[in-house]
Each structure stands twice: as C-alpha cells, then as structure tokens.
Amino acid sequence: MSSPVLAVVRRSPVNGIAVLGLALLLGVLASLTLGSNPIPPAQVVQALIDPARDTGAVVWGSRVPRTLMGILVGFSLGIAGAVMQGQTGNPLADPGLFGVSSGASLAVVLGAYLGFSSMTASLFLAMAGALIASVLVFTIATLSRDLANPVPLAIAGTAVTALLNSVISFLVLTNQSSLEAYRVWVVGSLSGRELDGLFPAFVLASVGVGLALANARSLNSLTLGTELAQGLGESLWRARLVGLGAITLTTASAVALAGPIGFIGLTAPHIGRALVGGNHVRLLPASGLIGAVTLLVCDAVGRVIGGGQAEVPVGVVLATLGGIAFVAIVRRTKLAAM
Amino acid sequence: MSGRQGVDLGFIALPWRARLLLVTLACVAVVVTAFTFGIAAGSSRIGVGDVWTTLLGAGSRAFEFIVFELRLPRASAGLAVGLCLGMAGALTQTFSRNPLATPDILGVTAGASAGAVSAIVIGGGGYSVGASLLGVGIPVVATIGGLLAAALVYGLSWRQGVDSFRLILIGIGVTAILGGLTSFLLVRAQLTQVSAATQWLVGSLSGVSWASVWPMLVVLAVVTPIALSQSAPLEINQLGDEFSTGLGVAVQRHRLAVIVAAVVLTSAAVSAAGPVEFVAFVAPQVARRLARSSRPPLLASALVGAALVMVADVAARVAFGTEIPVGVVTALIGAPYLIWLITRKNREEHL
Numbered sequence: 001m002s003s004p005v006l007a008v009v010r011r012s013p014v015n016g017i018a019v020l021g022l023a024l025l026l027g028v029l030a031s032l033t034l035g036s037n038p039i040p041p042a043q044v045v046q047a048l049i050d051p052a053r054d055t056g057a058v059v060w061g062s063r064v065p066r067t068l069m070g071i072l073v074g075f076s077l078g079i080a081g082a083v084m085q086g087q088t089g090n091p092l093a094d095p096g097l098f099g100v101s102s103g104a105s106l107a108v109v110l111g112a113y114l115g116f117s118s119m120t121a122s123l124f125l126a127m128a129g130a131l132i133a134s135v136l137v138f139t140i141a142t143l144s145r146d147l148a149n150p151v152p153l154a155i156a157g158t159a160v161t162a163l164l165n166s167v168i169s170f171l172v173l174t175n176q177s178s179l180e181a182y183r184v185w186v187v188g189s190l191s192g193r194e195l196d197g198l199f200p201a202f203v204l205a206s207v208g209v210g211l212a213l214a215n216a217r218s219l220n221s222l223t224l225g226t227e228l229a230q231g232l233g234e235s236l237w238r239a240r241l242v243g244l245g246a247i248t249l250t251t252a253s254a255v256a257l258a259g260p261i262g263f264i265g266l267t268a269p270h271i272g273r274a275l276v277g278g279n280h281v282r283l284l285p286a287s288g289l290i291g292a293v294t295l296l297v298c299d300a301v302g303r304v305i306g307g308g309q310a311e312v313p314v315g316v317v318l319a320t321l322g323g324i325a326f327v328a329i330v331r332r333t334k335l336a337a338m
Numbered sequence: 339m340s341g342r343q344g345v346d347l348g349f350i351a352l353p354w355r356a357r358l359l360l361v362t363l364a365c366v367a368v369v370v371t372a373f374t375f376g377i378a379a380g381s382s383r384i385g386v387g388d389v390w391t392t393l394l395g396a397g398s399r400a401f402e403f404i405v406f407e408l409r410l411p412r413a414s415a416g417l418a419v420g421l422c423l424g425m426a427g428a429l430t431q432t433f434s435r436n437p438l439a440t441p442d443i444l445g446v447t448a449g450a451s452a453g454a455v456s457a458i459v460i461g462g463g464g465y466s467v468g469a470s471l472l473g474v475g476i477p478v479v480a481t482i483g484g485l486l487a488a489a490l491v492y493g494l495s496w497r498q499g500v501d502s503f504r505l506i507l508i509g510i511g512v513t514a515i516l517g518g519l520t521s522f523l524l525v526r527a528q529l530t531q532v533s534a535a536t537q538w539l540v541g542s543l544s545g546v547s548w549a550s551v552w553p554m555l556v557v558l559a560v561v562t563p564i565a566l567s568q569s570a571p572l573e574i575n576q577l578g579d580e581f582s583t584g585l586g587v588a589v590q591r592h593r594l595a596v597i598v599a600a601v602v603l604t605s606a607a608v609s610a611a612g613p614v615e616f617v618a619f620v621a622p623q624v625a626r627r628l629a630r631s632s633r634p635p636l637l638a639s640a641l642v643g644a645a646l647v648m649v650a651d652v653a654a655r656v657a658f659g660t661e662i663p664v665g666v667v668t669a670l671i672g673a674p675y676l677i678w679l680i681t682r683k684n685r686e687e688h689l
Contacts, residue, residue, distance in 0.1 A: 016578075031381070082601060089438065090438055091341060091436075091503065091506060091507070092436060092438040092506060092510070093438065098379050117625025140677055140680065140681060143680075143681035144680050144681055151437060152680050154437065154438055155437060155438075155623060155676065155680060156677060156680055158438060158618070158619060158671075159669075159673040159676045159677050159680075160673065160677070162615065162616045162619070162620075162669035162672075162673050163669050163670065163673035163674070165615070165667035165669065165670070166615070166616075166665075166666045166673075167670075169536075169540050169663075169665070169666045169669075170666045172536065173536065173537065173540065173662060173663065173666065174662070178528075178530070179532070179533065179536070183525070183532060184525075186521075187521050188523055198363060219563070221345070239513075262514075263514050266510055267510065267511070267514075270507060282359075295637075311378050312522065313525060315518070315521065316518045316522045316525065318514075318516070318518070318520070319517050319521070320515050320518035320519060321513040322514065323511045323512065323513075323514035323515035323518060324511070324515060324516070326507075326510070326511040327494055327508055327511035327512065327515075330504060330507045330508055331494060331497070331508070332513060338652060
C-alpha cells in the first residue's frame with residue numbers, strides 16, 4: 001500500500017472502511033478469475049449470471065465456494081485477532097492464543113491416530129477440540145481469581161497451547177499416519193477442504209462475529225485499563241465471556257474449514273489500527289475486511305504460482321508474501337501502539 | 339522495597355533480595371540433582387554415589403567410560419541448552435516489557451529452523467538426526483541462518499534507533515516469512531525427510547557430543563556478565579523510552595547489548611539441540627513467580643531453564659518406553675507447573 005493512499009485513508013476512518021470494501025471486491029474478482037485455468041472477468045460475470053454456460057461448472061462448482069470460504073475464514077480470523085488483542089491488551093496475541101488452533105489440531109491428529117481421517121470427521125473434530133481448549137484456558141484464568149488482569153489469561157493460554165502442541169508432536173513422531181494427516185492439515189489451505197462444512201461453519205462464525213461486534217464497546221473501555229473500565233460500569237465477567245465466545249466461535253470455524261492459518265489474526269489488527277485507529281467499533285470490521293482481502297489474494301497467488309501442478313497452500317503464501325507486505329507496512333507507517 | 343541490598347563488584351553491581359537468593363539456591367540444588375540423575379539414568383544404571391565418585395576421578399573403568407563418554411556430554415548439553423534459553427527468555431521479556439515475547443520473535447529460531455530444514459531437505463534425503471547433529475553441517479547452517487535472521491529483524495526495525503514495539507512487529511513478519519519457507523520445503527519434501535526435519539524442529543538432545551557442548555559453555559561464560567550488567571538499566575525502562583532517556587539511561591545502547599546477548603544465547607542453544615520449545619517462555623515466568631519479583635530474575639530464569647531441560651530429558655529417556663525428543667517433554671512438564679503457579683496466586687501481575 002503506497003503512502004498517499006494511506007494518507008487519504010487516515011483523514012477519515014470511514015474512507016478506510018470504504019477502501020477496504022473496494023479491496024475486497026478486487027480480491028473476490030481475483031479469486032474468481034485466477035487459477036490453473038484462468039477465466040477472464042467478463043466470462044466469470046456471464047457464468048455467474050448464467051450457470052448453464054460451459055465455464056459455469058468451474059465458476060459455480062469450485063471458484064465461488066472457495067471464494068466464499070476464503071472470505072469466511074479471513075474475515076473470522078481478522079476479527080478474532082482484533083478481539084484477542086483488545087482482550088489481552090497485548091500486540092503479540094493472536095486468535096490461537098487460547099489454545100483454539102492447537103486444540104483443533106490435536107483433535108484432528110487424534111482422529112487420524114484412531115482412524116478417522118475423512119474431511120467431514122476432521123471438521124467436527126476440529127470444532128470440538130477448539131471449544132474444549134478455550135473453555136479449559138478460561139477456567140484456568142478464572143481460577144487465578146484475577147479476571148481484571150489480562151496477563152494470567154494470556155500466560156495460561158500460551159501454556160495450554162504449548163501443552164497441546166507437545167501432545168501433537170508426541171503423536172506425530174510416534175505414528176506415521178498421524179504425521180501424514182498433520183503435515184497436510186497444519187499448513188492451512190482452502191483447497192480440498194470439505195465444502196459440506198461451509199454452512200455450519202458460516203452459522204457459527206456469524207454468531208461469533210455478532211458477539212465480537214457486541215464486545216466492541218467493552219473492548220474500548222478495556223483499552224483504558226480494567227479499573228477505569230469497571231468504573232465506567234463495565235461488567236468484566238460479561239466483557240470477558242462475550243469476548244471469549246466471539247474468539248472461540250470465529251476461530252474454531254475458520255480453523256475447522258482451512259486448518260490453522262496463523263498469520264492473519266496476528267497482523268490484520270495492526271494494519272487495521274494504522275488505517276482506522278483504535279476504536280473497536282471500526283477496528284473490528286476493518287480487521288475482518290483486511291483478513292478477508294489478504295486471504296483471498298494470497299490464495300489466488302498460490303494457485304497461480306503453482307503453475308498448473310500442485311498449488312502452493314495459502315498458509316505458505318500468506319506467511320511469505322503476507323510477511324513481506326507486513327514488514328513493509330510496519331516500516332512505513334507511524335505505529336499506533338496498543 | 340524492604341530487605342533490598344546491593345553487592346558491588348566494581349564492574350558489575352547487583353541488587354539482591356533474600357527471597358531471590360533462596361530461590362536461586364533452590365534452583366541450583368534442583369539442577370545438581372537433575373544433573374546427577376541425568377548421568378545415573380539410562381539403559382545401564384549407575385548408582386547416584388557412583389556418579390559422583392566417578393566424576394571426581396575415583397570410579398571403575400566401566401563407569402568412567404559410561405559417564406565420561408556417554409552420559410556426561412548429554413547431561414552437560416541439557417544443562418547448557420537450558421541455561422542459554424532461560425537467560426535469553428528473561429532478557430527478551432525484560433527489554434520488550436512483554437511476557438509473551440520469547441527470543442523466537444528476534445528471528446533466531448525461525449532463521450535457524452529454515453537453515454536446518456533446507457539442509458535436511460535440499461542437502462539430500464540420507465540424513466538421520468543423530469548423524470546430522472554429530473556432523474558439523476546442520477549446526478553451522480542453523481547458526482548462520484539464525485544470526486542472519488536476527489540481523490535482518492534488527493536492521494529492518496531501525497528508524498533513528500530501534501523501538502521495542504516496532505522490533506516485535508518486524509520480528510513477527512520475518513518469523514512468518516521464514517516459517518512460510520520452512521513449511522513450503524516440508525510440504526514438497528519426501529516423507530522420510532519430513533520425519534528427520536520434524537525431529538530436528540521439535541528439539542532433541544540425542545546424539546549431542548562435546549563438540550556441540552563447548553560452544554554453548556563459551557557463549558555462556560562470555561555473555562552472562564554482559565547480560566547481567568546491561569539488562570539492569572533496562573529494568574527501569576518499564577515506563578517507556580523517553581522516561582529512561584530523561585533519567586540518563588542510554589536506552590538504545592543497553593537494548594542493543596541485551597538483544598545481541600539474547601540472540602547469541604538462543605543461537606548457541608538452537609544450533610546444538612534444535613528449537614527446544616517453551617523453555618525460553620516458561621523459565622522466566624516461573625522464576626519471577628517463585629522470586630515474587632516484578633521482572634524476570636536473570637540467573638534464576640537460567641537455572642529454571644536448565645532444571646526444566648534436564649528433568650525433561652531424563653523423562654524423555656526413561657518414562658515412555660521408547661526415547662522421545664526432549665522438546666516434546668519440556669511443555670508436558672513446564673506447562674502444568676506454570677498453570678499451577680498461576681491458579682495458586684491471585685496477586686497483581688504485571689510485566
């Protein structure tokens with residue numbers, strides 16, 4: 001993103017959301033047209049209107065569901081990251097911090113260990129694993145009797161994540177079929193994933209996004225410090241529970257669909273803060289849009305540079321290209337500290 | 339702060355408290371015990387008394403061979419890896435003022451991993467992890483990769499000085515890029531190479547020799563005094579750079595020294611044993627809770643790290659029937675302990 005664009009956007013946060021909406025349209029277009037068999041935009045539009053055309057099968061059969069999945073996953077992760085960083089007040093927090101991603105991964109690996117390796121099984125296992133892990137983390141943090149303080153929550157989450165990851169490593173190192181399932185799953189990809197899962201995941205993610213938006217005002221007061229937040233009449237219990245529910249539902253549906261995609265949740269909120277400022281009412285949708293755009297573009301790039309053979313998984317493209325873009329943005333912008 | 343006293347050795351001045359001293363001594367005791375059992379445990383068991391008589395030069399020939407040739411290098415490697423990672427973790431959490439920050443965000447681990455995995459995957463399929471750790475190949479590649487990545491992170495963060503927050507974000511980006519390259523290599527590799535690479539990526543002490551222990555000991559001897567003297571001024575930096583500069587602290591210089599120390603320590607440990615997970619995060623957190631201090635105490639963190647790695651390595655060798663990499667066990671032992679410490683206390687927590 002060049003600096004003049006950033007300058008225009010900074011002048012008004014509304015412009016920021018508008019620019020991101022436009023970027024999302026371009027991302028959708030890229031996702032629909034690019035691939036091992038590129039289809040010109042005009043033909044894509046015709047096929048969208050008239051599914052009976054010869055390109056209709058490709059467009060409606062694979063490109064449209066995949067694009068929808070990309071938007072769902074990217075938006076969920078972006079918004080989950082913003083809620084997580086707001087809840088913990090920590091710029092290093094990502095949506096996987098409460099063990100959601102590693103709980104999902106462990107469930108999938110355990111499933112492969114026990115012989116359930118179908119995509120549908122993975123989807124539901126991932127969902128269950130994510131929910132169990134986040135409830136566990138929240139219970140531990142509650143036991144510290146210090147809900148006002150985000151530090152124990154973040155530390156407990158990191159500890160549980162590490163614990164789950166080491167159980168995964170143990171299974172993967174001692175069991176060949178677990179390793180095979182895990183190394184495909186862990187990279188994160190939008191291809192070859194189960195489309196049947198799209199609808200249940202969409203329902204769950206929508207509830208999560210709703211909770212996140214309901215959490216926006218609480219996050220704003222939490223940013224001022226928990227004591228001030230309580231002084232403003234904020235119920236910490238409610239604020240934490242709503243936030244946790246938002247993070248778990250959005251992340252779980254994203255992870256279940258596409259595997260643990262790590263980069264978006266961590267970085268989208270930082271770019272969002274540079275674009276629209278720290279007010280969560282705008283920051284949450286902005287982070288979601290940034291996540292969706294990033295994921296769509298990186299997925300399309302992965303299809304193109306695969307060059308007709310096996311495509312490069314979106315997780316790899318995201319980390320590499322997304323990482324480079326993120327470093328460039330961080331170097332250029334005046335950072336909005338948390 | 340009551341009971342706070344100082345010791346001044348001329349070039350280095352250390353404030354100390356009775357509780358911190360007690361915790362540090364307790365850690366030393368645990369480390370010595372774990373070291374002894376690390377040498378005693380194994381397929382042919384040696385009595386605890388025999389371990390020390392042999393170490394002091396009065397053991398039988400058979401014991402001498404087992405202790406000095408087989409067990410001592412590994413126990414020393416565990417000790418050194420733990421000390422390096424624990425101290426690096428404490429340094430990182432101090433300068434970044436963030437309890438979630440580990441030396442990983444300085445790019446060292448990701449750089450070393452990318453280097454090692456390319457060596458395993460591109461360098462040919464015939465690598466067994468034991469052979470690769472014995473040979474000079476992978477440790478050297480990992481060291482170079484780690485140092486280059488750290489230099490890149492620091493260089494990219496430079497903008498009339500380095501701000502901790504920007505450094506963390508750049509670190510996230512660079513770590514992601516290198517992680518992406520690593521997983522790209524893993525997705526395209528043969529399954530046998532993936533197995534070898536996964537073993538390395540988990541962190542393991544099997545097959546370490548004196549050749550990988552000495553560099554760590556040298557690094558520890560050189561870096562520890564620098565780390566102690568340079569990190570103390572940063573402890574007042576909790577209120578921000580401007581405040582400290584106003585007090586006359588050369589924040590940039592101290593921060594660079596602390597970062598370099600953390601990078602070198604991590605790099606030494608990672609090139610010897612691979613990225614043993616979780617130690618650098620958990621050791622400072624445990625040490626500060628035990629010492630009840632507001633910031634991670636450096637020496638105690640290093641000792642907690644050493645105790646964790648050595649206990650985990652003994653468990654990894656004897657507890658599971660088959661030997662598993664130490665990196666799998668560090669979190670299995672460290673995480674529940676940290677969680678117990680968290681739930682036990684309801685004091686104010688800051689970093």
